[in-house]
Amino acid sequence: MSKNTVTQYWLGALTVVFLGLGGFFIVTSAAHPATGKKIPLVDVKFLDRTASRRTYADLVKAGEDLSDYDCYGCHEKGKPPPIRYDADHKIIVPKEHSDVVMGHGSHDRNNLCYNCHNEQNLLTLQVRDGHEVGFDNIPQLCGSCHGPNLRDWEAGAHGRTSGYWNHSLGAADRLSCANCHNPHAPRIPTRESAPAPHSLHGPAGTTTPHESTH
Amino acid sequence: MTPTLPPPDDKTSDASMSRRNFLRGAAAFGGLTALAASLAPLRQLEDFSSSEEFLQKYYKELTPDDMTKVISRIEREVQKEYGIRPHVRDLKPMDGVEFVYCLNLTRCIGCRKCVHACVNENNQSRNPEIQYIRVLKMPHGSMDVEKGDHTYEAKSVPEKGFFYMPVQCQQCQNPPCVKVCPVNATWQEKDGITVIDYDWCIGCRYCEAACPYWARRFNFTKPEIPKERLNPNMAYLGNRPRKQGVMEKCHFCIQRTRAGKYPACLEVCPVGARKFGNILDPESEVSYIMREKRVFIQLKEEMGTSPRFFYYFDK
Numbered sequence: 096m097s098k099n100t101v102t103q104y105w106l107g108a109l110t111v112v113f114l115g116l117g118g119f120f121i122v123t124s125a126a127h128p129a130t131g132k133k134i135p136l137v138d139v140k141f142l143d144r145t146a147s148r149r150t151y152a153d154l155v156k157a158g159e160d161l162s163d164y165d166c167y168g169c170h171e172k173g174k175p176p177p178i179r180y181d182a183d184h185k186i187i188v189p190k191e192h193s194d195v196v197m198g199h200g201s202h203d204r205n206n207l208c209y210n211c212h213n214e215q216n217l218l219t220l221q222v223r224d225g226h227e228v229g230f231d232n233i234p235q236l237c238g239s240c241h242g243p244n245l246r247d248w249e250a251g252a253h254g255r256t257s258g259y260w261n262h263s264l265g266a267a268d269r270l271s272c273a274n275c276h277n278p279h280a281p282r283i284p285t286r287e288s289a290p291a292p293h294s295l296h297g298p299a300g301t302t303t304p305h306e307s308t309h
Numbered sequence: 310m311t312p313t314l315p316p317p318d319d320k321t322s323d324a325s326m327s328r329r330n331f332l333r334g335a336a337a338f339g340g341l342t343a344l345a346a347s348l349a350p351l352r353q354l355e356d357f358s359s360s361e362e363f364l365q366k367y368y369k370e371l372t373p374d375d376m377t378k379v380i381s382r383i384e385r386e387v388q389k390e391y392g393i394r395p396h397v398r399d400l401k402p403m404d405g406v407e408f409v410y411c412l413n414l415t416r417c418i419g420c421r422k423c424v425h426a427c428v429n430e431n432n433q434s435r436n437p438e439i440q441y442i443r444v445l446k447m448p449h450g451s452m453d454v455e456k457g458d459h460t461y462e463a464k465s466v467p468e469k470g471f472f473y474m475p476v477q478c479q480q481c482q483n484p485p486c487v488k489v490c491p492v493n494a495t496w497q498e499k500d501g502i503t504v505i506d507y508d509w510c511i512g513c514r515y516c517e518a519a520c521p522y523w524a525r526r527f528n529f530t531k532p533e534i535p536k537e538r539l540n541p542n543m544a545y546l547g548n549r550p551r552k553q554g555v556m557e558k559c560h561f562c563i564q565r566t567r568a569g570k571y572p573a574c575l576e577v578c579p580v581g582a583r584k585f586g587n588i589l590d591p592e593s594e595v596s597y598i599m600r601e602k603r604v605f606i607q608l609k610e611e612m613g614t615s616p617r618f619f620y621y622f623d624k
Contacts, residue, residue, distance in 0.1 A: 113339030
């Protein structure tokens, strides 16, 4: 085999290699860089910005069923319902009101229905001095004990707000006490946390802790 | 009868098409093909996809007419990409307004709803994930962020023995990220928001390195935003879709707050831990908090960055 023939075979082989590489590059150039595992979209429940509870005022505004507030459908007018206690002097919640959890205040301190409900007129509430308060005006009632919280709420520093910070452009929508707190058990319940951040190439929560502290 | 000669051209071409010449030609062709193929990734360089964008002037030099054109270009591009006609605005800072954010550490329960409301509002990439807010889970009795964990997963928050501290762009009065930007693609506006012009950013990531709060994020790949989650209410300096190779960060929801609304993270907070407003207005809730509450830190106060983001306690 002459020297020329060897050269020609080499060049021929190189041509084939180049053409092959060229074709490979063209085919693969459209592919996106690999980002590892597909990250699922976050559940829409974590994007929900509505209030966790609806108050009497909300129901009135939305024109919805108020039968839960129709006390004299069952109770008799002018006859305050008696409160019964068990052996430990704890209130026995009647089965008609089994949805009520008695959990207002630690050490069971605020444990009497008529601390807030008006026994003379069940359609209203009352503060401790006997002052009547409507179901649609609960901040006044709650504030009669929780003064600093009422003060903060009125200033906008307590509670949830949405809408406009700039009142010349629109109104701020302030939520009321019972939109977040259950009046019978006001402590905010715990909840599920939304997913942790995913790292670029792995499942949730695999970013090394030291990265967060630079 | 004279025999006809083949045309001279054919004869020369036949003669020149020796094996050697053929192989030379093929090698040259192959080489050129490979070169062209190796340059193919250039076609994906989106910076040059539109000559209009390439020739666009610096944000502060744009006349209102220029801006109208820029906005219609962005609206066109978004519609082409996502099939949704967005409403893009260039909102300017308001007079007599300086924004301040206050976060109540007593209230925060670490549910991370703010993180995802922010992603949804501001059109961040879902894959890979870009998030402006990190919620640090911190043991009680310590303010040392080194002890914070932002990767916790919990069926039920808050967990006993911990408190939660969300961290996002602190909108510093003395922002180190702005100082290091070599092309002035990021600057502080008079309402206190440090903004980024995504069309001017060169992606050097100096700002990311300069920020002591890990608030800046880089688009390593083309952001992936599902069409059904695209927020069409956009601002030029805010939540319009970014491209590969640029920085982004929290901008106090510029598309909302400069239109008078509250930021998305504040509205979604289920416990009302987040408060936002105009510190120059003595009647605003943030002014009230500054006067009445135990406002305890500007995070990493000793850095001298003087954040407009304050953490406080209730009791």
